[in-house]
Amino acid sequence: MVDEPSNSPDFSTEKLEAMQPQNLDEALAEVERVAVSPALELPLLAATSLVKNFGGIKAVDNASIEVAKGSITGLVGPNGAGKTTLFNLLSNFIRPDSGRVLFDGEPVHHLQPHIIARMGMVRTFQVARALSRLSVMENLLLAAQKQTGEKFWNTWLRNKEIATEEQQNREKAIAILESVGLAHMAYEYAGALSGGQRKLLEMGRALMTDPKLILLDEPAAGVNPTLINQICDRVQQWNRRGMTFLIIEHNMDVIMSLCDRVWVLAEGRNLAVGTPAEIQSNPEVLEAYLGQ
Amino acid sequence: MPDAVSLQNLLSPGYVVSLIIFTATYALFSLGLNLQWGFTGLLNFGHVAFMTVGAYTTVLLSLQGIPLWLATLIGAVLAALLGLALGATTLRLREDYLAILTIGASEVIRLIALNEEWLTRGALGVPITDQYLPLGALTRPTLPTRIGMVIWWTVLFALAAWQLWRWLRHSSDRPGKELSETRSIPIHKLVWGGVTALAGGVLYGIGAIAIIDYARYGYKVGLMLLLVTVLAFVYWRLEVAVNAPWGRVLKSIREDEEVARALGKNVFWYKLQSLMLGGAIAGVAGAFYAWNLTFINPDGFIPLITFQAWIIVVLGGSGNNAGTLLGAVIYWMYFTVTRFALPAIVPLDDARLGALRIMVIGLLLIILMMVRPQGILGKKEELTLGR
Numbered sequence: 089m090v091d092e093p094s095n096s097p098d099f100s101t102e103k104l105e106a107m108q109p110q111n112l113d114e115a116l117a118e119v120e121r122v123a124v125s126p127a128l129e130l131p132l133l134a135a136t137s138l139v140k141n142f143g144g145i146k147a148v149d150n151a152s153i154e155v156a157k158g159s160i161t162g163l164v165g166p167n168g169a170g171k172t173t174l175f176n177l178l179s180n181f182i183r184p185d186s187g188r189v190l191f192d193g194e195p196v197h198h199l200q201p202h203i204i205a206r207m208g209m210v211r212t213f214q215v216a217r218a219l220s221r222l223s224v225m226e227n228l229l230l231a232a233q234k235q236t237g238e239k240f241w242n243t244w245l246r247n248k249e250i251a252t253e254e255q256q257n258r259e260k261a262i263a264i265l266e267s268v269g270l271a272h273m274a275y276e277y278a279g280a281l282s283g284g285q286r287k288l289l290e291m292g293r294a295l296m297t298d299p300k301l302i303l304l305d306e307p308a309a310g311v312n313p314t315l316i317n318q319i320c321d322r323v324q325q326w327n328r329r330g331m332t333f334l335i336i337e338h339n340m341d342v343i344m345s346l347c348d349r350v351w352v353l354a355e356g357r358n359l360a361v362g363t364p365a366e367i368q369s370n371p372e373v374l375e376a377y378l379g380q
Numbered sequence: 381m382p383d384a385v386s387l388q389n390l391l392s393p394g395y396v397v398s399l400i401i402f403t404a405t406y407a408l409f410s411l412g413l414n415l416q417w418g419f420t421g422l423l424n425f426g427h428v429a430f431m432t433v434g435a436y437t438t439v440l441l442s443l444q445g446i447p448l449w450l451a452t453l454i455g456a457v458l459a460a461l462l463g464l465a466l467g468a469t470t471l472r473l474r475e476d477y478l479a480i481l482t483i484g485a486s487e488v489i490r491l492i493a494l495n496e497e498w499l500t501r502g503a504l505g506v507p508i509t510d511q512y513l514p515l516g517a518l519t520r521p522t523l524p525t526r527i528g529m530v531i532w533w534t535v536l537f538a539l540a541a542w543q544l545w546r547w548l549r550h551s552s553d554r555p556g557k558e559l560s561e562t563r564s565i566p567i568h569k570l571v572w573g574g575v576t577a578l579a580g581g582v583l584y585g586i587g588a589i590a591i592i593d594y595a596r597y598g599y600k601v602g603l604m605l606l607l608v609t610v611l612a613f614v615y616w617r618l619e620v621a622v623n624a625p626w627g628r629v630l631k632s633i634r635e636d637e638e639v640a641r642a643l644g645k646n647v648f649w650y651k652l653q654s655l656m657l658g659g660a661i662a663g664v665a666g667a668f669y670a671w672n673l674t675f676i677n678p679d680g681f682i683p684l685i686t687f688q689a690w691i692i693v694v695l696g697g698s699g700n701n702a703g704t705l706l707g708a709v710i711y712w713m714y715f716t717v718t719r720f721a722l723p724a725i726v727p728l729d730d731a732r733l734g735a736l737r738i739m740v741i742g743l744l745l746i747i748l749m750m751v752r753p754q755g756i757l758g759k760k761e762e763l764t765l766g767r
Contacts, residue, residue, distance in 0.1 A: 179642070205644035213642070219635035222628070229625070230632050231643045237625035238645075240653060244617070250624055297643060 130193065132157040132301055132332050133209070138177050138187035140170075140356075147173040148184075149356035153334075155301065160323065160333045162347035162364070164340075166377055170356040171336045172214055175303055178334075179211045180204055192300060206233060208300035212307070214336075216286035220279030224270055227278045227289060228261035229254070231296035261296060268292045268322060284311040291322065301332045308339045320346055340368070352376070390720045391582075393590035397600050398672070399716055400583055404607045405668045407708035409685075410692040411614060411701060412661035417690075418699035419622055420654040421634030423479040426466075426486030427662055427689050430459040432681040434663025435670040436493060436500060442512045452667045459663025462489075463656035471651045486683060494678040505677025513671050515602030520595045529591045529605055536612055537584045541577070547702065548573045572706070572756060579709060600672070607668050611705075614661055618701055630654055631699075691745065697755025706756060714741060 133155040140148040148170045155161045165171050176182040178189055180201045189197040196204050205211075219227050235257070236242050237250035265271040268288040273281065281289060287307055294302045307323075308316045316339070323333055323346055337343050343350060343364055350367045352360040354376040360367060367373055389395060409431060416422040437455035442448050462485075470481045493500045500506065510516040521529070548565050565573075587604065590597045621627055629650050632640040637647045670676045688711070696707025718737045728736065752758070 181638070181641070200646075201641050202644050202646050205642055210644075211642050213638070217636050217639045219632050219639060221635055222631055226628060226631075230628050230640070230645075233644060235625045238629055240621060240626050240657070243621045243624040243626055247620075254625070293639075293643065 130157070131155055131190075133178065133189070133191050133334065135174075135178055135189045136187060138174065138189070139185045140173055140177055140182060141185055146356050148177060150187075151353060151356060151358055153178075153351050153358075155332060155334050156349070158327070158330060158332055159348045160327050160335065160346045162343045162350035163334060163336045163353065164338070164343060164350055164367070165353035165359070168355075169353040169376075171353055172305060173356075174353065175211060175305055175336065179209060179303060181211075205297065208298070209303065210294045210297050210299040210301070211303040212287075212290040212294055212305055214305040214309070216283065216290045218278035218281055218286045218289055220277060222278055223275050224265065224278050224281070224289060225258070225261055225274045227293055228264060228296045229257050231293045232257040232260070233297050257296075261292075264292045264295050267325075269318060284315045287311055287319065288315075288322075291319070295326065295331075299331070301334065302326075304333060304335045304337075306336055306338065308337055308342050316342065344368070390716065391586065393586050393593065394597050394600075396583065396586040397590045397597055397604050399712060400587060400604050401600065401607055401668070401672045403708050403712040404604075404611045405665050405672065406688065406692060406712065407705050408607075408611050408614060408668065409662050409665035410689040410704045410708055411611075411618060412658035412665070413686075413689045414658075414693045414698065414701060414704045415618065415622070415630075415661070416654050416658040418693060418704070419627060419630045419634060420651060421475070422471075422651060422655060423475045424482050424655070424658070425479045425683075425686060425690075426482030426484070427658075428681050428683060428685040429466075429482070429486035429489040430462060430659035430662035431666035431669060431685065432486070432489050432493060432678075433459045433462050434660075434666030435676050435681070436506075436666075437663070438667035439506050439508055439512070439670050439676055440499070443506070443508075448512070448514050452664060455667055456660040456663040459666070460656040460660040463659035464652060467652040467655040471648060471655070483683060483686075486681075486686060490678050490681050493681065500678075503677060503679075505675055505679075508670065508674045508676075510599065513599055513603070513674065514606055516599050518602055519598065526592055526594055529594075530588050532609075533584070533588055533591060533605060536608055537580060539612065540580060543702065544573060544576060544580075576706060576709070579713065603668070603671055610664065610668075614664075615701055615705065622701070634699075691741070694755055695745070695748065697758030700755070700757045703755055703757035710756075711741075714744075 131154045133153070135154075136152045138148050138151050139146070151170065151174055153161075153163065153174065163171050163174070173182065177184045177187070177197075180189075180197060180199060184197055187197065188195060191204065191207060191209050194207070196207065196209070199207075219230070222230070235250075236246055236253055242250060262271060262274065265274055268291060270281075270285060270288055270292065273285065278286070278289060291302070291304070291307065304323075307319050311319065320342060323335075327333060333346075335343070335346065347364050350362065350364050351358065352367060352370075352373050359376055360370050360373050362370070409427070412430065413424060413427045416424045416427075434452075434455040437458050438448075438451045441451035441454060446454075466482065466485055470478050473481070494502055496502070497504075548569055590601050591605070594601050622630065629640060629645050632643075632645065633647055633650055640650075641647050669680070673680065692707040692711050693704055694707075695710060696703030696705070715737065718740070722733055722737065726733065726736065748755075
């Protein structure tokens with residue numbers, strides 16, 4: 089399989105690797121540094137001039153977005169602005185008509201979605217998708233990367249290795265389930281979870297892949313306020329550990345409390361970008377949301 | 381036909397041996413379908429195509445003097461390659477299109493077998509003589525050999541009994557959790573376990589008698605032993621594989637392939653593996669099908685065969701290998717018992733009786749789907765879940 093994408097001519101891979109945090113302390117230092125001067129840092133994700141037409145409708149029309157390493161970046165816009173389509177273009181679930189996506193310095197817009205996921209950009213879905221007839225635990229175990237037992241012939245030859253790995257993944261999964269508050273549901277069918285719990289399950293599953301960037305599509309939609317707070321806490325907690333987030337959300341409180349930077353999309357085009365406070369007082373944004 | 385005579389026929393070793401062969405062939409065939417549909421969610425309505433390729437390849441190659449084991453292996457590989465060709469062209473389609481295309485492909489394969497007379501002798505079919513049958517030269521094994529065979533036969537059934545015992549004693553009430561011991565065995569388990577144990581005991585006993593009296597019942601006894609061995613092996617490997625992370629990926633594709641893709645799984649490749657492996661298993665089943673009938677022609681590979689496998693898989697509970705084995709046993713039991721019992725009860729001629737049996741199995745399936753929509757060994761909770 090072609091896991092390694094071709095090197096981008098624009099960026100030196102070595103330099104990027106040198107910038108990768110090696111341990112928690114370094115990661116924390118990194119996060120601080122980025123938080124102080126995000127503009128000096130190469131962005132983790134940079135998408136430029138993305139276009140996607142569905143028939144005659146321009147769902148995404150020359151939109152760009154940038155996510156700084158270690159940041160929590162927001163993506164807002166009125167319904168039908170093309171936010172979810174943009175997510176699909178970034179993760180290549182839908183192929184863009186034109187435009188470039190650079191993830192961690194590598195162009196990824198020509199890669200299969202599963203390869204992008206393996207590179208460390210993992211997405212969740214607007215309507216949470218649980219694997220109903222698998223248990224919550226199995227949902228998480230599935231997400232672990234580079235499993236020996238996922239190759240058919242290894243189930244003949246390397247059973248011991250598989251069992252050890254499975255045990256390690258199980259422990260990791262339990263830790264994640266505890267942190268999202270689903271540990272008591274570990275051996276229930278995922279289909280038995282409520283809508284809000286499914287959102288948490290999706291986030292846990294994303295986390296299980298050890299990603300660099302998590303794309304969250306409306307994590308707070310249809311979730312009760314207590315659970316929303318819990319979700320926000322988790323996002324901040326993981327962010328402090330060095331994980332980067334790009335979040336689509338309609339709930340402005342969530343955007344306000346979480347995001348460092350917010351991109352506004354309307355009718356498939358970039359409308360504004362700035363800090364949450366700037367965005368909230370931007371007359372163009374208000375006009376797009378409220379209509380004139 | 382008087383009752384006593386028909387019962388005698390039913391339990392005669394010769395008849396039971398061919399019944400076991402039929403059942404095991406269909407069980408093997410259906411295990412392939414269960415991997416594709418039950419675990420991966422691929423709507424394959426052309427499963428018989430793999431069997432056709434396996435059967436014709438094995439027979440035609442062995443007639444050319446290629447050793448049987450090698451011919452069978454090549455048959456399985458070609459069946460897998462058919463899966464590759466089918467999958468590479470259709471697996472990106474939505475599942476209902478896959479169903480249409482597979483049923484079409486299976487008819488194309490059958491029509492090729494019917495019309496390419498230089499290769500397959502068309503509708504005349506290909507007869508197989510004893511020398512090209514597995515163990516065909518073994519007509520009078522010595523007593524020690526026969527005793528060895530009985531011991532092996534016993535081992536196979538003991539393994540089956542052990543599986544049944546585990547199923548009775550242990551239950552996994554929750555998905556993905558380690559099996560835990562249960563105090564009381566639920567009644568439905570006792571009933572199904574009892575029926576299975578009884579049927580297995582009868583089959584074991586009569587099979588053993590047939591082995592001792594090998595010379596009288598001929599090569600079919602050897603074929604039976606070989607087939608049940610292969611079936612046990614395939615079942616064991618499948619169970620290991622579907623319970624490993626590999627099987628978890630297949631199940632995740634069945635549930636929602638977008639999620640699998642979002643988590644970095646190469647969905648297309650796994651679907652292809654499932655289609656090819658299921659196809660190869662069906663190819664091996666095809667070889668046994670041919671050896672049992674000692675003759676193949678295109679009429680033996682009509683779409684009905686595919687749907688018999690579907691009945692077996694659904695009957696036993698999709699996504700459950702043991703259920704598929706049980707489904708095959710029940711399906712053939714039904715056909716056998718009604719063949720002998722119905723003429724005594726229902727005053728109809730043979731053709732009408734045949735139609736009646738098919739109608740009744742349809743009715744029974746409808747009733748089963750209403751009472752136990754998850755199949756005999758399926759888990760009821762799974763059906764109450766939302767997406």
